[in-house]
Amino acid sequence: MLINTRPDPSPSAHDRTYRGLRTRIMHGEIEPGFALTLRGIGKEFGVSMTPAREAVRRLVAEGALSLSSSGRVATPDLSNERIEELAALRSLIEVELASRALPRAHMALIDRLQMINGTITTMVETHDSVGYIRTNLEFHRTLYLRAQAPAMLAMAETVWLQLGPTMRKLYGKMRRNEAPHFHRHIIAALKAGDEPGLRLAVRSDVTQGLRMLTT
Amino acid sequence: MLINTRPDPSPSAHDRTYRGLRTRIMHGEIEPGFALTLRGIGKEFGVSMTPAREAVRRLVAEGALSLSSSGRVATPDLSNERIEELAALRSLIEVELASRALPRAHMALIDRLQMINGTITTMVETHDSVGYIRTNLEFHRTLYLRAQAPAMLAMAETVWLQLGPTMRKLYGKMRRNEAPHFHRHIIAALKAGDEPGLRLAVRSDVTQGLRMLTT
DNA sequence: ATGGGTGCGATGTGATCACAAACCGGGTCA
DNA sequence: TGACCCGGTTTGTGATCACATCGCACCCAT
Numbered sequence: 001m002l003i004n005t006r007p008d009p010s011p012s013a014h015d016r017t018y019r020g021l022r023t024r025i026m027h028g029e030i031e032p033g034f035a036l037t038l039r040g041i042g043k044e045f046g047v048s049m050t051p052a053r054e055a056v057r058r059l060v061a062e063g064a065l066s067l068s069s070s071g072r073v074a075t076p077d078l079s080n081e082r083i084e085e086l087a088a089l090r091s092l093i094e095v096e097l098a099s100r101a102l103p104r105a106h107m108a109l110i111d112r113l114q115m116i117n118g119t120i121t122t123m124v125e126t127h128d129s130v131g132y133i134r135t136n137l138e139f140h141r142t143l144y145l146r147a148q149a150p151a152m153l154a155m156a157e158t159v160w161l162q163l164g165p166t167m168r169k170l171y172g173k174m175r176r177n178e179a180p181h182f183h184r185h186i187i188a189a190l191k192a193g194d195e196p197g198l199r200l201a202v203r204s205d206v207t208q209g210l211r212m213l214t215t
Numbered sequence: 216m217l218i219n220t221r222p223d224p225s226p227s228a229h230d231r232t233y234r235g236l237r238t239r240i241m242h243g244e245i246e247p248g249f250a251l252t253l254r255g256i257g258k259e260f261g262v263s264m265t266p267a268r269e270a271v272r273r274l275v276a277e278g279a280l281s282l283s284s285s286g287r288v289a290t291p292d293l294s295n296e297r298i299e300e301l302a303a304l305r306s307l308i309e310v311e312l313a314s315r316a317l318p319r320a321h322m323a324l325i326d327r328l329q330m331i332n333g334t335i336t337t338m339v340e341t342h343d344s345v346g347y348i349r350t351n352l353e354f355h356r357t358l359y360l361r362a363q364a365p366a367m368l369a370m371a372e373t374v375w376l377q378l379g380p381t382m383r384k385l386y387g388k389m390r391r392n393e394a395p396h397f398h399r400h401i402i403a404a405l406k407a408g409d410e411p412g413l414r415l416a417v418r419s420d421v422t423q424g425l426r427m428l429t430t
Numbered sequence: 431a432t433g434g435g436t437g438c439g440a441t442g443t444g445a446t447c448a449c450a451a452a453c454c455g456g457g458t459c460a
Numbered sequence: 461t462g463a464c465c466c467g468g469t470t471t472g473t474g475a476t477c478a479c480a481t482c483g484c485a486c487c488c489a490t
Contacts (some may be wrong), residue, residue, distance in 0.1 A: 048445045057269050058276040071472045085366040092307045151300040286442045348487045
């Protein structure tokens with residue numbers, strides 16, 4: 001009766017457009033500063049301008065897109081200060097999410113995380129930066145889902161969304177030859193039930209990428 | 216040239232509608248579960264359905280409004296678990312904001328906070344719950360503006376927005392006869408440059424209201 | 431009298447259109 | 461040669477319309 005957790009049986013045109021754009025942005029498939037047009041988005045998703053505009057407005061509200069003064073829409077090119085803020089937000093929220101997930105982390109979850117981490121290694125080896133970002137986010141989301149904190153998770157995803165295009169630039173320029181080793185620390189802390197260690201590992205993993213950009 | 220921090224010289228119809236609704240929601244002028252209609256919103260702000268729909272979509276994206284399965288829009292009626300999450304988010308983000316504002320807090324800021332706190336007392340005495348919520352938020356925003364962290368502040372305001380209608384219910388039912396005394400602790404810690412004290416005071420102030428609801 | 435079906439009004443959705451502003455050329459003149 | 465102007469084109473905005481869906485109340489049959 002009140003269970004509306006169903007993912008929506010008939011996705012509206014607006015929702016398809018929104019989800020499509022959102023995924024592309026979050027996974028870093030669009031470079032910072034790239035300009036989009038409503039008619040172009042509409043044509044791409046087979047809808048008219050109206051749903052395209054709603055999807056764009058929604059993404060602007062979430063900080064995934066930037067609206068210039070004349071209404072032109074583009075992916076944002078973040079300043080270093082803003083990147084630092086967003087990294088700090090990631091750290092704050094995700095450390096809390098990990099901490100809440102810890103007591104509920106069964107062995108099945110840890111196995112799944114290890115499997116995802118293996119996929120990340122594959123992505124690194126094949127130099128698939130989009131796949132790397134997507135799988136890395138899947139690693140974090142899988143862990144945080146156990147926290148049973150949907151509002152916090154939504155907040156964290158909003159931050160990921162804002163960092164999407166920048167992550168593309170970041171991981172594009174860094175010589176990456178191995179999966180993030182802090183993921184192993186996270187898994188180890190989960191196994192040991194070590195909360196301080198988990199918090200430190202998550203914080204380190206989240207803020208490691210930042211150092212590449214602002215220095 | 217690139218300075219588009221100007222608050223927008225000609226507010227569009229969509230923006231007026233959005234801001235109007237947002238203010239009313241954040242200040243607790245609408246009770247939880249109240250239903251709105253696009254045509255009603257349009258008539259109220261003198262615009263057509265299109266800008267009204269965009270404003271609603273934006274507010275839904277920010278969690279300020281809830282979209283039922285059939286597309287009907289209403290202010291959300293939050294569960295206790297969600298309220299706890301949002302309170303925890305407020306605590307995480309606002310403690311960080313206060314901490315970042317501390318080194319930049321001059322005497323003029325402290326004076327201004329004390330003045331706002333006086334206004335809060337007035338609001339309490341006149342039983343103006345909307346005015347109370349508005350002035351209380353002004354107190355926090357004035358402090359956090361000094362942190363020079365716009366992304367974090369935006370995140371905090373999003374949380375306020377989601378809690379708006381619930382705050383109305385909360386402050387409506389509590390017998391309140393004095394301004395929140397943790398505000399005095401905040402001001403004292405600012406004066407003393409006491410960061411741990413400030414963090415504790417902010418955390419206490421933010422989570423105090425929660426206890427009224429979930430118990 | 432009451433339960434269920436039916437039709438009308440209200441509501442959200444998406445497409446289309448008219449319009450204004452912005453952008454991007456080329457062409458012209460100093 | 462270079463800067464400036466100007467017109468065509470692109471783009472966002474907001475209004476309006478047609479339509480599907482939902483809710484609700486009224487009415488009829490049992």
